[in-house]
Amino acid sequence: MGVSLLPYPLLYTLSDFLSFLLYRVFRFRLTVVRKNLKLCFPDHSEAELLQIEKDFYKNLCDVFMEMAKNLTISEKEIKKRFVFENMELINAHEEKGESTILLLGHYSNWEGMLSIGYHLLGKGYGVYSPLKNKYFNNLISKSREKHKAYLLSRFKTVDFIRSNEKNGKYGLYGFINDQSPRLKPKNYWRSFMGTVVPVFTGADRLAKEFNFPVYYTEINRIKRGHYIAKVSLLVKDPSKCKENEITDLFTDKLEAQINKDPSQYLWSHNRFKLKHFAPATVPQ
Secondary structure, eight states: OTGGGSOHHHHHHHHHHHHHIIIIISOTTHHHHHHHHHHHOTTSOHHHHHHHHHHHHHHHHHHHHHHHHTTTOOHHHHHHHEEEEOHHHHHHHHHTTOOEEEEEOSBSOGGGGGGGGGGOSSEEEEEEOOOSSHHHHHHHHHHHHHTTEEEEETTTHHHHHHHHHHTTOOEEEEEEOOSOOOOOTTOEEEEETTEEEEEOOHHHHHHHHHTOOEEEEEEEEEETTEEEEEEEEEESOGGGOOTTHHHHHHHHHHHHHHHHOGGGBOTTSOTTTTGGGOOTTSOO
């Protein structure tokens, strides 16, 4: 809580110090970061990869500090710092009592999406995996609810949506859809940043089951502490999509975003750990 009360100049001074510690002293997940970058950008020079690496740690620590700031930041301030574009697209569905699905990746300050509730007519739910530590889980939940956003356990998502639809309650359901699923026989495999990996398809299946329009959010940093989240239509009518088509469209969008500025992606996640299990029939 104390960190969240710091003025922004001090907050970012602390972020710079934390970045130095994580990168230079503790070398936090540095092996994973370097392995991921070399795998995804084989044609980049060592100097280019090193610059992405340095910028990544700076961005990561800014996200950490801004997460803490979310505990006390005002509605006015967060609206100024995290700006949404094209929210009228979502609002148009809400006016008709229709639910929507919103997809994004761990790019730029994804945590700023908790402020989307200020721009909705109804409720927005972020689908997540509950933390084992109840204190931190409750802290994260309260920080969301402060900004009119609500967490929804991924283990209860299907039943929750079915209940809402049965009772005529619409909502926006947000998925950060780019992490590695567990290895299972029925995994969907495809290329991501040039490497075949399993990908999550839960949001894809839900969109088709309920025929919810699907939107993508591209977040970009404008300057330090200031972001724009641009909402765009991904699929209007999921019932007409082929199997895993929505997942493919999402992944292609995310890849394009990463390639524009790789430093803002979450390279510390061991995203490619299952690549050795990839079926030989899936093209790179």
